[in-house]
Amino acid sequence: MSITKVSLREIEQLQPTALHNFISQLSQNGFAILTTDGFPERQAILDTLAKARAMTTFRFPPHEHLGTYSEQQREAFKALFKWSKICLRALLKGLDPLGENSSLLQKSLLQSVNITELFPPNGLGNEPFSKGMKFSGSFFNVFHYDFGLLNAHRDRCLITIVAVDQIMEETTSKTALWAKSPDDIWINLDERVDPGEIIIFTGEDFEQLSEGFNIKLPAVLHCTRVDPNAERLILLDDLPDPESSSHNNRVSVAFVLSDSMM
Numbered sequence: 001m002s003i004t005k006v007s008l009r010e011i012e013q014l015q016p017t018a019l020h021n022f023i024s025q026l027s028q029n030g031f032a033i034l035t036t037d038g039f040p041e042r043q044a045i046l047d048t049l050a051k052a053r054a055m056t057t058f059r060f061p062p063h064e065h066l067g068t069y070s071e072q073q074r075e076a077f078k079a080l081f082k083w084s085k086i087c088l089r090a091l092l093k094g095l096d097p098l099g100e101n102s103s104l105l106q107k108s109l110l111q112s113v114n115i116t117e118l119f120p121p122n123g124l125g126n127e128p129f130s131k132g133m134k135f136s137g138s139f140f141n142v143f144h145y146d147f148g149l150l151n152a153h154r155d156r157c158l159i160t161i162v163a164v165d166q167i168m169e170e171t172t173s174k175t176a177l178w179a180k181s182p183d184d185i186w187i188n189l190d191e192r193v194d195p196g197e198i199i200i201f202t203g204e205d206f207e208q209l210s211e212g213f214n215i216k217l218p219a220v221l222h223c224t225r226v227d228p229n230a231e232r233l234i235l236l237d238d239l240p241d242p243e244s245s246s247h248n249n250r251v252s253v254a255f256v257l258s259d260s261m262m
């Protein structure tokens with residue numbers, strides 16, 4: 001397994017080597033790690049992660065009711081929405097340069113709202129999108145893994161971005177993000193990502209779309225567990241992996257870009 005980290009800035013600029021590396025990482029490993037130097041908005045993501053250390057529940061926003069976003073979380077959401085669209089645009093340019101199999105999606109990218117229009121009204125709301133906006137099926141979650149776990153699954157979406165904050169300690173009993181590479185090996189992604197970097201997967205909607213391209217990108221199987229081969233557990237929010245230490249587990253932000261409209 002060889003991991004080549006790719007610059008988000010170079011992907012945004014559609015630099016051919018960066019595009020090539022981005023696509024080959026996704027197809028060979030099932031994920032890509034991107035550096036985000038030079039993007040000032042990454043501070044909001046780092047601040048959101050730092051703040052998430054104080055959470056006492058598994059996820060924000062909660063399942064049961066509308067969450068109240070902090071200004072920092074809104075800014076983190078906007079940054080990840082922008083970055084996920086940079087990644088999607090680059091993948092489409094690299095895999096379908098003439099737009100023969102992705103013209104609707106490319107049009108959606110062009111028509112998508114400016115991030116300043118998110119969180120209506122006036123950027124102060126608690127739902128990121130108005131009904132019917134392009135990509136309004138997208139969402140994010142802030143997770144604290146002292147309080148939960150995710151069994152192996154594939155994401156039903158176009159692109160997922162994960163940013164993580166970890167406390168480095170000599171222990172093997174921490175919950176970690178694992179992805180199963182196409183050659184069937186579980187890879188611990190937390191061990192490979194440095195602060196300020198992001199992890200990208202493609203999901204089932206992108207897999208379906210990529211059937212029309214020269215390179216098919218399968219949705220990667222992933223989980224957040226201590227041992228990726230441990231048996232599946234009934235998921236109850238606020239119950240951590242029983243094998244994990246009781247504190248200092250990872251916190252993360254996961255953003256899911258979906259072209260469905262709510």
Ligand SMILES: [Fe+2]
Nearest residue numbers: 153154155222
């Ligand atoms: Fe997922």
